[in-house]
Amino acid sequence: MKHYSYPALLTFTKETLQKIGCPEKDAETAADVLLSADLRGVDSHGVARLSGYVRLWEVNRLNTNPRPKVVHETPSTAVVDGDGGLGLVVGPFAMQVAMDKAKNAGTGWVAVRNSNHYGIAGYHSMKALAKDMIGISLTNASPLVSPTFSKERLLGTNPISVAIPAQEQPPFVLDMATTTAANGKLEILMRKGEEAPSGWLQDKEGKPSTNPFGVKEGGALLPLGGDRVHGSHKGYGLSAVVDIFSAVLSGANYGPWVPPFVAFLEPHPHPVGEGLGHFFGAMRVDAFRPAVEFKENMDTWIKRFREAKPTDGQERVLIPGDPERELEAERKEKGIPLLPAVVEDLEKLAKKLGVEWLSGN
Amino acid sequence: MKHYSYPALLTFTKETLQKIGCPEKDAETAADVLLSADLRGVDSHGVARLSGYVRLWEVNRLNTNPRPKVVHETPSTAVVDGDGGLGLVVGPFAMQVAMDKAKNAGTGWVAVRNSNHYGIAGYHSMKALAKDMIGISLTNASPLVSPTFSKERLLGTNPISVAIPAQEQPPFVLDMATTTAANGKLEILMRKGEEAPSGWLQDKEGKPSTNPFGVKEGGALLPLGGDRVHGSHKGYGLSAVVDIFSAVLSGANYGPWVPPFVAFLEPHPHPVGEGLGHFFGAMRVDAFRPAVEFKENMDTWIKRFREAKPTDGQERVLIPGDPERELEAERKEKGIPLLPAVVEDLEKLAKKLGVEWLSGN
Numbered sequence: 001m002k003h004y005s006y007p008a009l010l011t012f013t014k015e016t017l018q019k020i021g022c023p024e025k026d027a028e029t030a031a032d033v034l035l036s037a038d039l040r041g042v043d044s045h046g047v048a049r050l051s052g053y054v055r056l057w058e059v060n061r062l063n064t065n066p067r068p069k070v071v072h073e074t075p076s077t078a079v080v081d082g083d084g085g086l087g088l089v090v091g092p093f094a095m096q097v098a099m100d101k102a103k104n105a106g107t108g109w110v111a112v113r114n115s116n117h118y119g120i121a122g123y124h125s126m127k128a129l130a131k132d133m134i135g136i137s138l139t140n141a142s143p144l145v146s147p148t149f150s151k152e153r154l155l156g157t158n159p160i161s162v163a164i165p166a167q168e169q170p171p172f173v174l175d176m177a178t179t180t181a182a183n184g185k186l187e188i189l190m191r192k193g194e195e196a197p198s199g200w201l202q203d204k205e206g207k208p209s210t211n212p213f214g215v216k217e218g219g220a221l222l223p224l225g226g227d228r229v230h231g232s233h234k235g236y237g238l239s240a241v242v243d244i245f246s247a248v249l250s251g252a253n254y255g256p257w258v259p260p261f262v263a264f265l266e267p268h269p270h271p272v273g274e275g276l277g278h279f280f281g282a283m284r285v286d287a288f289r290p291a292v293e294f295k296e297n298m299d300t301w302i303k304r305f306r307e308a309k310p311t312d313g314q315e316r317v318l319i320p321g322d323p324e325r326e327l328e329a330e331r332k333e334k335g336i337p338l339l340p341a342v343v344e345d346l347e348k349l350a351k352k353l354g355v356e357w358l359s360g361n
Numbered sequence: 362m363k364h365y366s367y368p369a370l371l372t373f374t375k376e377t378l379q380k381i382g383c384p385e386k387d388a389e390t391a392a393d394v395l396l397s398a399d400l401r402g403v404d405s406h407g408v409a410r411l412s413g414y415v416r417l418w419e420v421n422r423l424n425t426n427p428r429p430k431v432v433h434e435t436p437s438t439a440v441v442d443g444d445g446g447l448g449l450v451v452g453p454f455a456m457q458v459a460m461d462k463a464k465n466a467g468t469g470w471v472a473v474r475n476s477n478h479y480g481i482a483g484y485h486s487m488k489a490l491a492k493d494m495i496g497i498s499l500t501n502a503s504p505l506v507s508p509t510f511s512k513e514r515l516l517g518t519n520p521i522s523v524a525i526p527a528q529e530q531p532p533f534v535l536d537m538a539t540t541t542a543a544n545g546k547l548e549i550l551m552r553k554g555e556e557a558p559s560g561w562l563q564d565k566e567g568k569p570s571t572n573p574f575g576v577k578e579g580g581a582l583l584p585l586g587g588d589r590v591h592g593s594h595k596g597y598g599l600s601a602v603v604d605i606f607s608a609v610l611s612g613a614n615y616g617p618w619v620p621p622f623v624a625f626l627e628p629h630p631h632p633v634g635e636g637l638g639h640f641f642g643a644m645r646v647d648a649f650r651p652a653v654e655f656k657e658n659m660d661t662w663i664k665r666f667r668e669a670k671p672t673d674g675q676e677r678v679l680i681p682g683d684p685e686r687e688l689e690a691e692r693k694e695k696g697i698p699l700l701p702a703v704v705e706d707l708e709k710l711a712k713k714l715g716v717e718w719l720s721g722n
Binding site for chain 1: 435465470472525537538541587590596599604634644655661671677678
């Protein structure tokens, strides 16, 4: 696989977004969010999605020059209308509102409607860290997941991210889909021609399946847990909470009404809200106890868990955020590997929009 | 199994708690919390635990006449010191503080230290429903769970509960341990002499096990997901967030330092905080959008999911809270079934404290 330098991909993404009408500052923000996925190893949510966003714009489902605004608020809450913009732009706007609220009220909680896909959840939650705040980021997404006992797909992979600052230790950053496995992992198996583990998906008849093409063929990803005996009702419940906080609190579309990311699928003809929804939270740690005291205890927490005796054959116990942080450092230095199919797609996009494509190595 | 009337068990529990020094009002509250577990089918957390609480009092690890108080606050947050009291009493106090904050600031978030086990998480979150608020309730607990790749037990079953009001439909109530299966389910298997499903536990060497006695013999429950391939790092991450919100934000003991519920195990000789911790949240739904609008959309959400096509062999798709609510209605009418071993234990307790035990049928 060829590697591409992070700053070069950043510039390419920014220029591409400007070509479809994003103002420079928005294009810069959006590129930063999108590329953070590639840096952190969530390749399915990074630059590989760029042409998908462009296609949404082509079918008039994306406002590339939105004016997101607060449409309702209390001292600790707000609802943001994203004006049909890129979640990559609306998300950072709304997270900033949450942090501003937290400054005054101790915490800030912002539900967003009329938005679009916002990249990786962890980008937004991590914005809180530099302010000594805990960041929380949730979003709903295209319906690809079946609740426990359901043949129908009613939920997205609806991620949860929580970022918590420490003192000497790197921060604790949880960023997880509420499914057993993310869609990106199925794509890897499809390419390799390998079977999926049990508990990842069901076929279109609602039967447990290990065929990685199952979801493409009308089946569904399964909630974390996989089946009832292994707690899938819990993964379903968490995914439902993400959906309700993101969309029922904000007035966005929820459940099966969430507009699909792919432009070739039509949005639901009778929407129950506007666009898709996100939910952001920011809690000042010193709204609870002195920040240094909190962060020193986080250091103790992190060190104790990191030093736990590993099971046989394992090197170490990981802290949430460890693998992504390590990969980020590596990819900033060595570049971002892109699959040949992704490169081909981006080359075509560059040609179509008149942006210069890069040379990898 | 004999059945015991709910009001009679309530009175018995209240009288027992008064005998060990609880003021009448506290005893009433605590009995209400404890019995809600029996009503909702979480039998391991109900009256079966009463003698456990008494034993904690006997070894001076429980203050039966506490004065919980707010020790730090901002418009939307507070830290409560539970004064070493029953979580069954401290929990309702702190949840009320969260709801009072939400009344003024839109949301309220309360971290609690120096408390003890608080019954089922769902009791506390559901308190918000009558006020048209979303309720959130988290707690840490005795270390019985191993993080992914860890031989050591560092976390509790650390539950998450989220209660969300609807209009015509019954509320959405998620109440889940962050493990694949709760300890109570292993107890059932031990009694029946049956094997546990894969992914529920590991033995004391850290090897996956299906022996339900494994946890008792020094093994551990596993985080939701069971193993890495099935997403146990997500269950571990969620459990960690519950631990950190409950205890690092409040100044309670966290991770392996959480004092064990059983009185025959000593608390850690070098605690990192006071008692165990909880975390409560309350969000006014009209801090986001008009309450009726929100609740009508919740009705739509609930109906759509309830009416989803079930997979073969399943009758219906459940909404979180459905099974517990149905059981509660049944047990309020027909009484609460208690295992012979629990009855024997309670009879002994009654005799020791001079409380009248009940006749079942």
